[in-house]
Amino acid sequence: MRSINVILVSLNDSSTKRLVHFKNHGRTYKKPASTSKDEFMHAYVRLLTLKNNKTILRIIFNFCGLCLAFISLDSCKKNVLPVNDVPDVQRTDGSIMIRNWLLTGPFLDSTKFNQDGYKDFSKSSIFSSTNSINYYQAKDYIPLNSVLNTNKQAGSYAACTIKSEVEQDVALLFGMHGSLKLWLNSKLVREETNPTQISKNRYIVRVHLKKGNNDLLVKLFSQTDAQISWTFHLDVASIDYVRKYAFGADFFSISEHYLIGKDNSLSLRFKYPAFIPSTRPVQLQIKDVTGHTVINKTLPAGKHWSLALNDLKNGAYKCRLIADLDTIQQCFIFGDHRKVFNEYQSQIKPMLSGDINRINVETLFQRFRYMDDFGTRNQYGEWLERKISATLFELGTILNKLSLKKEPYSRIGGLHIRGFRSSIDQSVDNYMVYIPQRGQLNKKLPLVMMMPYVTKQEPFLESWHVADITRIELISRLADKYGFGVLWPSARIYRDYNLNPIASSATFEALSAIKKNYHIDDNRIFLYGDCSGGLQALLIANRFPSFFAGIGVEGPELGYTQSDRYPGIWIQANNIIQTAENYKNIPMLIYHTPNDRKADFSIIKQLVNTLKKAGGKVHLDTLNNATKEHMFKLVSEEVVISQIFGFFKDKQRHCPDTINFSTYQLKYNKSSWITVNDKEYGKKAKVYAFMSGKNSIKLTTANVNKLTIDLRDVLKIDKKDPISVICNQKKLGLRYPVNGRLVLELTPPKKSKLLKTQLVEGPINDVFKNGFIVVAGTLGTPDQNETIHIAANTIYSNWKEDFFNDCETKKDVDINKLDLQNKNLILIGSEKTNGIIKRFANQIPLKVTGKYIEINGKKHLGESISYSFVYPNPVNSKKYVLIIGANYNRHLWSHVKDLPLRGWYDYEVWGSDSMVEAGYFNRYWGQSKI
Template sequence: MMNHYKIRSVRGLLIALLLVVAAASPLFAQSASDEDLAKIREQRAALDKSIAELDAQKIGPQLMADVQIYSKAADWIARHSEFYRENYAKQTLAVLELGQQRVRELAAGKSPWMTKIGTTARGYVSRVDESVQPYALSMPQNYTPGSNKAWPLYVKLHGRNGRMNEVSFIKQHDNRPPESGQDWIQLDVYGRTNNAYRWAGETDVFEAIADVKSRYNIDDNRITLWGFSMGGAGAWHLGLHHPSLWSSVGAGAGFVDFYTYQKQTELRPPHQHYLLHIYDAVDYALNADNVPVITYGGEKDAQLLASTMCVAAAKKYGVNIAQLIGPGMGHKFDPESLKKFMEFHRLHSQTGRPALPGQKEIRFITYSLKYNRCEWLTIEEMPLVYQPATVTSEIVADDTLKVTTTNVSALRVDPRISPNLIIDGSSISFEPPQTDEVVWATLVLEEGQWRKLTADQAARFAENPDLHKRHDLQGPIDDAFMEPFVCVRGTGKPWSQANHDWATWTLDRFSAEFDKWLRGKVLIVDDTQVTEEMIANKNLVLFGDPGSNSLLAKVLAKLPVQWTEDKITVEGVDYDPNLHGLSLVYPNPLNPRRYVVINSGHTMHEKDFKSSNSWLFPRLGDIAVQKFTRDEEGDQYQEETVFADVFNSLWHLPSGLKPAN
């Protein structure tokens, strides 16, 4: 039997181990000292004052963002107490000084970091939430300002790092020399920290790329995408969902699905199960036929399974994905494999992608109109939501391209690809473009036959008068937060005070979670402050009920629900608004090219962001009713989903999704 001394010793050892774990884990992060916090507040205020004194109009938004990232970094680390390491307070003060140095340089009419060899931090203002977001850019040793050379771009996605924030990211990349033999510009993406480049993290990747392209001469046909661990998951996701954007894709040790990676044996309900197809990259393995892909896993790494799964899934289509396995390695590259991995990218970067309109023969698959483009073709409509839509093409004669589709009812095609298409047996001909401005042709499937729309018909089609699901207008609720949005709170008298209080709590929760986990401040306005410009350019996210929120009252008649003071009716079922909350996404009746969202932010929450990124999938589909229960303390709610579904391709219920099996 263990004596009391040994028990105390073991207990002491466990406590010591817990303290070590606590020191290493972001969940146990401590604030900086009062003295350091005071210095940070003082120096950030001084930096903000210096930035305000700059001539922003003369300097321009890009260079201003290159300075604003330093203030933003100090703001977020202090407000969220993210001093995960002992030196983070010191790093924050150093970052603020770097910001002041840039202010002095801009005030003198200079911006030396724009041409500096090696790595420097940059910034841009996101269209999503008007936040300033950082990225890092590495210029090669042979970079010459003013040269006409079109540079290849390597886009590198970082792995998950629970101690990462803007301060540590900037310091990690500050003044780093270029890699040996680097003959490309390298973009290290921040991705709004740790979300596997999903949601606004995905938008961040493309906004950062666009910002780099606007500053430097980048060769569009020579953009390499790669990453390791969470960066590998991001490479699988972005590489296979957008296959015609990259000269090659490299995925190291990143997950490719939810069920296998999380060892889940119980299926999610249909409105979650089918929506896993949005992000499960293994479902898009066919798209590796359109872009060279290489994957790596350590022999002893559990995440080697992800590589093996994708390789096997692609092989079923007769598609080859190059695979490297590090002998005896765990969750990291061995030197020889890394050398082969990067050589693969170098060779494909040298070759580059085919020039526009791209390669003629493609094989493309998608489960969502969010990811609807490959080379010269864009899928505009899918009859069945979250079912595979495929397009394949093959050359059958010098001037004829045979195209075969499944689950596709509308397409747009670059007419330069071929003068003659045979699409599912229908013959379509194109006249050669007479100008450099190419107008893509719109094709629709009607009664089993494809036909090309006239210019007037195509313009009418683009207006989407019948409210079909389209790209960026396909749901689910969470999709609304990948593009510009504004949250609108009601200021009137609620029909139900209980419902209004729950909606207010929901908005507060979304604002706090977006701030912490997606690194931006949610724009919130009163319903009386909504402008025509907001309606035209942003997704409207309305909180409250038709009594409290005048915008909700204005659009209610055109939403696919009924809502009175006494009941909320969805699919013929009545719910008590004093006990139930309604959440949905739908084309905005005030501007059908944008969404309106009712009483919801992201449908995954803090515990999911803290957990594996594979949990960051939609929870409520397009529409849900939740029973809410207020805690005894009165400041929190428990929610139970009593109804959830997705709309079909015409934004109607029922969706037609079958029980998951």
């Protein structure tokens, strides 16, 4: 057995070190005077029977009780810690990763390890063993499970020397899974005992580095067995760097409690006082919901303050702390928060008039009730109290505005959660908006749209998008800095990716809703999204390139382009790489690490390369190959969002001289001054157009039958002079049209009553993007009507489950002229069982018999066939009918489930349990040959 040199520093005796010395191949041991003979002999006898150093060290650890072991490799002859050089951080732009470590462990007696403290740390405390290693951190974290070869609850130590170029104050930024203690030069500087999941720069601490060597020791403890990786990272940065990006959880918090009982005081502090310069006394201001200052005082020197609130009335208030460089404000409630809510609610309700007023107020009522119930079921932590207080403060300001007979929503700064009545299902959809507090309310306001990522199946008011207050406050600060409004639409995106047209319809509805209250600058609307939110940002910009002045995304998930979940033809038509040229006139900043395990980096690389070839303005930042796993990510969202907002700062939409546009779908048919009105079915329509001189436009097209040039949006056009248009090398001399729109019909369609258009072209899920009614037939037998009722209820309940709203359902006998003219109709049944289908019988290509069904002239044999297909509404060809039925009677038709999310085809034919055929109609709504 190898010689082992051990120094164990006991923490049971505060006055003396208790030393144990083992040497001479395990046969000679020296007992320290302060250790009992029985204790020593017990350890000695056990050691004689052991065969490996890991077990010896475990027994040594148990023998000494609560102790600390420092270990180095046998190869560490000079008895020094690994060194990390740190320059003057004021001259760096970013953080410096500490990569060279001495790792010790694992200590599997995790209970005692977690209770352990620390007394002394010096180089003389280091000894050699096989379970310590010098480790170079090649990644941006240490994977302790694999390095220490354990998946159990365990403890370990990490030690190193930080060699500082100059004497300086720096920030240590770190994250870990589990808990941690951290010492610098023998001084405990941070302890985190609550188990957390690792994230970039979650924790920050300000420390002083002397010039030269500084010894750093980190004690790490994994508090769960291993489904979650045991990981750790630590960086060094300047104080200004931390302040710039507001690292650390809850950087803008100023109290631990925001619901203040009647007999309690308001306790105030900066969460990170070491990062808030305060050379002069801090100023305190408290305002009520009317905007009146009720307290304005200078606080005494110190880091914590307690303020009696005896003179305040029960209600919501806003507290502001003003330091040298920072003003941080939060809302708080004085008195019982439920009584405050009930008082505000009872006074507001009688003063409400108009649908939108009721929607906005009821949104806040719902939000409060949910949070209060959550707190009752769980606990009222700092995060929850801040959000409850902000909600009640907004209700109080609305009450004040209504009392003064003023408009309570228009041009009001701050963070608001609101709603509108959606034309999709006539139910309420919600959004969140932040408006800069100063100087922007009467100006055109640039807007950043935060596209939602997929999360839990929760309503927007209960979702992470409105719950993550730290992220919201970071974004709100950036909005104030750059003068941007920020919109968080629900986009009807929850658990499912929702790649259908519903998402874009809901997004534009939310945009329209805030335009009613704020003067939005249409030339400065931007898109941001991360993960699946990045996908949604790229999708909506690709489909509607004329709307946006810039795009910033992080780690967009574009895996749908290679997925077998969607039809191949649909993927081709919706693959943004296939139509990457549509981004040509939109500046784009993409952050994507190659080490992203959630979103395939190779796909975004392909998009970037394709866009660059098309002349697009795109920059790809690979984030220094940061790690992004399914369970954790070491991408600094604070840095990414901040830099994207900075990227948007000087961007503005303009009318381009050159357009390079393509589309597979007429519903996405416009780019600036070019609109594709008709195209060859199933093919990619392409238009390359540019100004070739004064009043001269040159175009090259492919698979375009008809297009419109909107001359009103084109530069260098003089209405008085003739216009020269050269299209596919054919010169046309034209006059300026009266309405400013020049229509070129390149290939006239054959004579047909029906033609796929921008408004009506399928597939099935397109029916749900705007107003629709589910229409149940009533003409059948009781059994048939019951089956139809179950099918209608299935659509209704699926919609409720997927989108948290009711959808409109009616019986066929209740459908009126306005419904027929203005709604998409989902007709359930057949000519024999549904009165509306019977009315349309000669205008819908459907025949149903007991032996087969026939759709658009194509027979499908079978006695258990169900079907669904989309077709133009015979009353209004700008609307749809979706026909759903079967040639048999069963209480559940499988094919009606989740059609809004799944309906990728124009028609589907099902057997009893599975789809037997699906496809698309052609340009004239006939059977397609592809």
